[in-house]
Amino acid sequence: MNKSKIQKSNFLKFLYQLQNYWKLGWLDNKARYAKTYLGEVWIALSVILLSTFLGIVYGDIFGSTIDGDIKYFSYLALGITLWNCIADSMALGSRFIIESANQILNTTYSLKSLFLRKFFYICQNLFIGLTSILFVILIVNKELIGNYIQLFLPLLVFLVFNLLIIIYFSLIGCLIRDFAEIVPLVTTIIFLGSPILYPASRLDDFAWIAKVNIPYRVLDLVRTAILTGEVNYLECFFILIAGLVLLLFTFSYLERNRTKIALWCD
Amino acid sequence: MTELDNASLHLYSMTSKGVNIKKELVKIVGKFLNLRFINKINKNKDKSNPSKILILKNINVFINKGDRIGLIGANGSGKSSILKLISGIYKPSRGLIKGDYFYPMIIRDLNVSDDLAGIDAAKAFFYQHGLGLLGYDLDWFLSKIEKTCSIGDYFLRPIKYYSEGMRTRLIFSLLTSVRLSENLAIDEGFGTGDKKFALQAEEKLKSFLGSEGSLLLASHSNDLLRQFCKRGWVMKGGRLIFDGPLEEAFSFYDSDAYLTA
Numbered sequence: 001m002n003k004s005k006i007q008k009s010n011f012l013k014f015l016y017q018l019q020n021y022w023k024l025g026w027l028d029n030k031a032r033y034a035k036t037y038l039g040e041v042w043i044a045l046s047v048i049l050l051s052t053f054l055g056i057v058y059g060d061i062f063g064s065t066i067d068g069d070i071k072y073f074s075y076l077a078l079g080i081t082l083w084n085c086i087a088d089s090m091a092l093g094s095r096f097i098i099e100s101a102n103q104i105l106n107t108t109y110s111l112k113s114l115f116l117r118k119f120f121y122i123c124q125n126l127f128i129g130l131t132s133i134l135f136v137i138l139i140v141n142k143e144l145i146g147n148y149i150q151l152f153l154p155l156l157v158f159l160v161f162n163l164l165i166i167i168y169f170s171l172i173g174c175l176i177r178d179f180a181e182i183v184p185l186v187t188t189i190i191f192l193g194s195p196i197l198y199p200a201s202r203l204d205d206f207a208w209i210a211k212v213n214i215p216y217r218v219l220d221l222v223r224t225a226i227l228t229g230e231v232n233y234l235e236c237f238f239i240l241i242a243g244l245v246l247l248l249f250t251f252s253y254l255e256r257n258r259t260k261i262a263l264w265c266d
Numbered sequence: 267m268t269e270l271d272n273a274s275l276h277l278y279s280m281t282s283k284g285v286n287i288k289k290e291l292v293k294i295v296g297k298f299l300n301l302r303f304i305n306k307i308n309k310n311k312d313k314s315n316p317s318k319i320l321i322l323k324n325i326n327v328f329i330n331k332g333d334r335i336g337l338i339g340a341n342g343s344g345k346s347s348i349l350k351l352i353s354g355i356y357k358p359s360r361g362l363i364k365g366d367y368f369y370p371m372i373i374r375d376l377n378v379s380d381d382l383a384g385i386d387a388a389k390a391f392f393y394q395h396g397l398g399l400l401g402y403d404l405d406w407f408l409s410k411i412e413k414t415c416s417i418g419d420y421f422l423r424p425i426k427y428y429s430e431g432m433r434t435r436l437i438f439s440l441l442t443s444v445r446l447s448e449n450l451a452i453d454e455g456f457g458t459g460d461k462k463f464a465l466q467a468e469e470k471l472k473s474f475l476g477s478e479g480s481l482l483l484a485s486h487s488n489d490l491l492r493q494f495c496k497r498g499w500v501m502k503g504g505r506l507i508f509d510g511p512l513e514e515a516f517s518f519y520d521s522d523a524y525l526t527a
Contacts, residue, residue, distance in 0.1 A: 013399055020393040027390055031379030034424070106373035108354055109394060259356050263277055 021113060025120030043125050044132035047084065051077035066199040070227050074137045074144065079196035081133050082158065082219045085126040087187045089162040092118055093169030093204055094180040097261060104258065111254045111261070115125035115170075119163045126159075134226070154221040155238045160243035163220045167250055174261060190215055198244060212238065267481070268329040268352065268368070268449070273361035275322035275351055275504075287508055321347045322504045324361070329449075329480055336491035336512055337484035338519050339501035345484040346372070348501065350453040352482060368482055369447035373420055374437060380426040384417065384436050386427060391440045402444060414470075415439035416463075442470050448479040454486075468493055489517060 033039045055073040066072050098105070100114050138145060156255070173179045193209060194216040203210060212217055218239075225231045254261065280285045322344050328350075329335065338347040350356045352363065353370035376387040377394060388411040391397075392404055414422045420428060428436070450471075471494065475481055485491050490510060491498070498515025500508035508518045508525040518524055 014401055020396055020398070023393045024390055027382060027386055027393075030366060030386070031381045034379070034381035083444070102375060103373065103377070105355065105373075106370065109368075113394065136513055177480055 001142075004177070017113075020115070021116040022120045022124075024113075024117040024126055025122075028117070028121045029124050040128065043128040047077065047081045047129040048136060051080055051136075054080070054197065056066065062198055062202070066201070069141075069143070071137075071140045072199075074141045074227060075195065075199065075223070077133045077137065078130075078223045079219065081126070081129045082222055083191055083194075083196050084129065085122060085158075085162060086165065086215050088122050088125065089165040090169055090183050090187050092122065093166035094167060094173035095185040096170035097174040098180070104261070105263070111258050112251050115163070115167055115197075117252075119166055122162060122166070125158060126162075137226075144226060144229075147226050150225045150231045151222065151238070152231050153233060154225040154231055156226065157236050157240050158218055158222050159241065160240060160247065161215075162244060164243060164250070165215075167254070194219075200213055267331060268363065268365040270352070270358075270487050271362040271364060273322065273325045273351065273358040273363060274320065275319045275347060275356055276359040277321050277347075277356075300393045314383060319376075319423065320356075320504060322351060325351075325506050327499070327506060327509060329365075329482070331448075331478050332480060333497055334475075334481045334495040335497045335499055336495035336515065337482060337499050337501060338491070338515055338517065342500040344499050344504040346453055347504070348499075349453055349484055350504075353451045364451055368449040368451035368480070369448070371441045371450055371452045374433075376433070376437065376440075378425070381400060381424055383423055384415070384421040384425060384428070385412070387436060388412075388440060390526070391443075395444070397444060409513070410440050410441055411436075414443070415468075431460055431463065438467055438470070440473045446473065448476070449481070450475065451482045452480065453484050500524065 026208055029040060029043075031044060036042060038045065053071065055076050058076065059072045062072055064072055066075055096118060103109055103114065104111065132150065152202070168185070173183075191197075191212065194213050195210055196216065196219070196248075200207070200220075210220075221231075221236065274372045323346065324497075337348065339345050347356065349370065349372060351358060351369075352368045353372070354363075354367040355370060355372075377390045388406070388408050389459060392402070392407050397407060415432075417428070417432045417435055417439075420432055421436075425433065425436075433478065471481075472475065481494055483491060483494055495512050497507055498508070498510065498512040500515050500519050502524065507524070508515055510518075
């Protein structure tokens with residue numbers, strides 16, 4: 001029989017729905033690379049090529065190692081991979097509701113489903129990029145392998161932060177039409193102004209830049225966990241809980257005002 | 267049964283809601299420097315740009331099980347808006363909707379990029395609607411869609427190579443593949459397929475609705491409305507000005523009474 005009644009708890013249903021949104025995100029990734037020969041391999045290839053190229057150029061300026069035995073390449077590659085994810089979240093988020101207005105205004109799909117689909121699309125890019133970079137780091141900095149186990153909690157915080165970026169940037173992009181045009185400029189400024197390309201220790205008197213830069217601090221949670229194995233579990237846990245609570249409230253607000261939000265963009 | 271109880275719908279005119287940084291800056295500078303001419307322009311703009319637009323006004327109707335209702339009216343009369351209201355896409359700004367919502371067959375979009383194949387669109391439909399949770403099997407679903415849309419090998423080819431008719435067949439097959447609701451709200455029918463498809467679609471839709479299902483069909487084609495509907499609603503300026511047998515609704519729409527209503 002093609003149809004059988006499935007009895008599942010609400011939690012299992014929720015996980016099943018997440019799996020569905022994950023697969024929808026994968027269809028979007030498949031579409032993005034549909035015209036290429038290498039397909040999704042480009043996700044891994046692009047971060048490796050970019051990190052290698054920039055690593056050679058900037059490694060000459062900042063030295064091949066930073067803060068002890070950590071290779072500059074590892075520092076840079078992780079920074080770029082994680083930053084790409086944040087920049088993608090900002091760029092996609094700022095146009096998201098405007099581009100999804102047709103679906104929001106003509107279907108009963110929940111906004112949550114549309115957001116999570118886009119979020120998983122970005123997650124998949126991050127996972128492929130990060131996995132390939134971690135593999136390369138094993139070659140240049142093999143002593144860091146023990147730190148990989150510390151990655152879970154900071155990465156979870158990082159992902160929740162990205163989902164919040166997508167949602168809030170989409171709302172701002174909806175209210176302020178010019179926002180989507182400002183975002184690429186803002187991401188470039190944050191990228192160049194943050195210690196992503198260069199070591200944080202080089203900031204000296206400008207160390208406050210890194211402290212007030214929230215996207216960088218979330219990025220640095222993950223990078224530090226891999227490079228030094230140091231994780232402030234209490235801080236991560238607190239940020240994670242706060243992020244999840246904020247997400248729940250935001251989703252609840254969004255569903256209640258679904259139509260209004262879509263019409264702002266119409 | 268579904269009831270609209272004095273339901274009104276306001277939509278927001280986003281030209282005034284959406285914030286334009288340039289305009290806002292001009293406003294702020296105008297206020298700050300007390301430039302009278304800028305303040306005057308801003309004041310006039312605000313007046314001529316109301317934020318709320320009345321789309322549907324005081325709709326009172328009952329829809330019984332098995333009702334097949336044709337929506338008649340000129341462009342902008344509120345046909346699509348009432349479909350969206352009754353589907354739960356819009357929420358009434360005043361009044362209530364009681365009973366079951368209708369499933370909207372409004373969008374002509376496959377929910378995936380045109381670079382992907384029909385089979386991917388079918389997968390996206392399956393995942394988006396969580397059909398696995400309802401107990402449906404993905405392989406069974408895909409083979410059913412492949413069979414019912416009758417587009418042959420094109421099912422595995424990118425959607426960008428589909429003709430308009432093929433696209434229509436695929437969308438129709440997806441929307442009628444699984445009964446997500448007994449009640450359907452359809453905008454403008456599925457007119458771009460060939461004659462064979464039109465006959466298949468008619469049969470499919472009738473069997474899909476069964477004897478219990480209700481239908482709300484908005485169309486400018488009297489023939490299409492006659493195929494499916496027995497009851498007619500005539501809309502004008504966001505108001506429901508006639509509710510009765512379909513043929514009488516057609517007569518009313520063509521009469522002087524419609525013009526003066």
